[in-house]
Amino acid sequence: MKRVFLRFYLGVLAFFLLSALVVGGIYKHVLKENNRRYLADVFQTTLTLIEIELREVPEQQWPQRVANLRQRLDLPIAIETLDRYVLNDEHSRSLIAGGIVLLPERDVYVQRIPKSDSVLTIGPVDYLFFARKLNWIDVLAVLSLALALGVPAFLWLRPLVRHARELSLVSQQLGQGHFSARAHLPDTSPLADLAQAINHMARSMGEMVQTRKTLIDGISHDLRTPIARLRYRLEALRGTTPDPLAQKIMHQIERDLDNLNEMTEELLIFSRLDQPEMSLERHPVAMLPWLEQILAELSWQQAPPAIQNLTGDEDPIAAIDTYYMGRAVMNLVNNARRYGESAVEIRLVQQQGQTQIWVDDDGPGIPVHARETVLRPFARLDEARSRHTGGHGLGLAIVQKVLEGHQGQVLIEDAPLGGARLILSWPTELIEKSALGA
Numbered sequence: 001m002k003r004v005f006l007r008f009y010l011g012v013l014a015f016f017l018l019s020a021l022v023v024g025g026i027y028k029h030v031l032k033e034n035n036r037r038y039l040a041d042v043f044q045t046t047l048t049l050i051e052i053e054l055r056e057v058p059e060q061q062w063p064q065r066v067a068n069l070r071q072r073l074d075l076p077i078a079i080e081t082l083d084r085y086v087l088n089d090e091h092s093r094s095l096i097a098g099g100i101v102l103l104p105e106r107d108v109y110v111q112r113i114p115k116s117d118s119v120l121t122i123g124p125v126d127y128l129f130f131a132r133k134l135n136w137i138d139v140l141a142v143l144s145l146a147l148a149l150g151v152p153a154f155l156w157l158r159p160l161v162r163h164a165r166e167l168s169l170v171s172q173q174l175g176q177g178h179f180s181a182r183a184h185l186p187d188t189s190p191l192a193d194l195a196q197a198i199n200h201m202a203r204s205m206g207e208m209v210q211t212r213k214t215l216i217d218g219i220s221h222d223l224r225t226p227i228a229r230l231r232y233r234l235e236a237l238r239g240t241t242p243d244p245l246a247q248k249i250m251h252q253i254e255r256d257l258d259n260l261n262e263m264t265e266e267l268l269i270f271s272r273l274d275q276p277e278m279s280l281e282r283h284p285v286a287m288l289p290w291l292e293q294i295l296a297e298l299s300w301q302q303a304p305p306a307i308q309n310l311t312g313d314e315d316p317i318a319a320i321d322t323y324y325m326g327r328a329v330m331n332l333v334n335n336a337r338r339y340g341e342s343a344v345e346i347r348l349v350q351q352q353g354q355t356q357i358w359v360d361d362d363g364p365g366i367p368v369h370a371r372e373t374v375l376r377p378f379a380r381l382d383e384a385r386s387r388h389t390g391g392h393g394l395g396l397a398i399v400q401k402v403l404e405g406h407q408g409q410v411l412i413e414d415a416p417l418g419g420a421r422l423i424l425s426w427p428t429e430l431i432e433k434s435a436l437g438a
């Protein structure tokens with residue numbers, strides 16, 4: 001609010017003051033010239049009358065007579081010698097011709113007494129000094145102007161900024177998936193039309209997302225029944241014929257059913273994780289035994305790879321949702337096995353307040369420009385679309401959602417093995433080991 005008000009207020013004030021200075025300068029210049037001419041006429045008449053009076057007395061009595069006139073007229077009148085002033089040619093010619101000259105540096109009017117080397121002076125004139133200098137009235141006028149502009153600007157901007165903040169908050173909530181968020185602004189607000197547009201957009205987005213979720217959930221649930229029936233009938237057919245070709249085809253059908261079942265399961269998991277109200281149940285877990293159990297549940301031609309503990313703690317602990325974090329680790333390990341040539345390395349790291357699980361492979365890696373893309377739903381690299389690698393494009397998207405639920409992130413780097421290093425990183429709380437038994 002302060003920054004918006006200051007920018008608006010200072011901009012308006014600067015423009016207004018500039019306009020006022022230009023207009024005021026022109027007005028003051030015109031007024032000053034008119035006043036100078038008026039004063040010159042008045043003082044010239046006064047000086048002429050004084051000269052006429054001085055002609056009646058000897059020159060030796062002029063100072064006494066001028067002193068009496070000064071008291072009677074209450075004017076700063078004096079007789080001085082002409083050589084006291086340094087005059088330019090124009091002023092000299094004007095004095096010789098009997099004119100009156102204004103010396104602006106002294107605010108004094110001067111007129112030569114005829115047939116003498118003396119001049120009559122009136123000044124300094126206070127008005128001329130006042131007109132030329134900035135005084136407290138000018139300062140007060142500027143301050144009053146600034147206050148007069150600031151108060152209405154503040155009163156107008158305050159509700160506008162408050163309404164803009166509300167719209168910003170609603171936009172953030174919509175960006176986080178909370179499509180029930182609405183902006184409530186009065187009809188008199190300048191942003192009322194924008195609020196209505198945002199609310200209409202939120203309703204449309206909520207309906208669209210809900211329709212998509214309903215469709216995915218419905219298809220995923222409905223697919224389970226025919227998949228189970230196909231498995232049952234496939235098992236019934238398996239023992240009916242010893243034909244090698246038929247056995248090969250049934251094996252291919254079983255593999256396709258496995259892929260279909262895996263895709264259905266991933267759709268259901270992603271649909272649950274994509275709901276804003278979804279919250280993960282995190283609790284303290286001894287990470288090394290848990291990771292070893294996750295790897296043991298996967299099928300390996302040889303023994304599972306050893307987990308390298310880089311935490312500096314023999315028994316590192318972290319708070320996780322074991323089901324969903326386990327699913328994330330399985331997805332990374334399966335990707336490493338699918339795209340790697342032969343080697344998979346797994347490391348557990350705790351550093352700078354973060355717990356991390358590193359999964360390295362010796363495959364082709366992931367290009368830098370595609371590292372954000374592969375974390376999106378149904379996004380796959382060209383190399384991943386072959387029949388050999390397979391995949392449904394949801395594995396890393398599920399991993400990303402799981403880490404978001406842990407307030408963490410998925411990092412993709414180059415692995416020392418030559419392939420990709422995928423890192424699960426989330427904040428580490430200080431947890432007592434006694435909490436494991438709770």
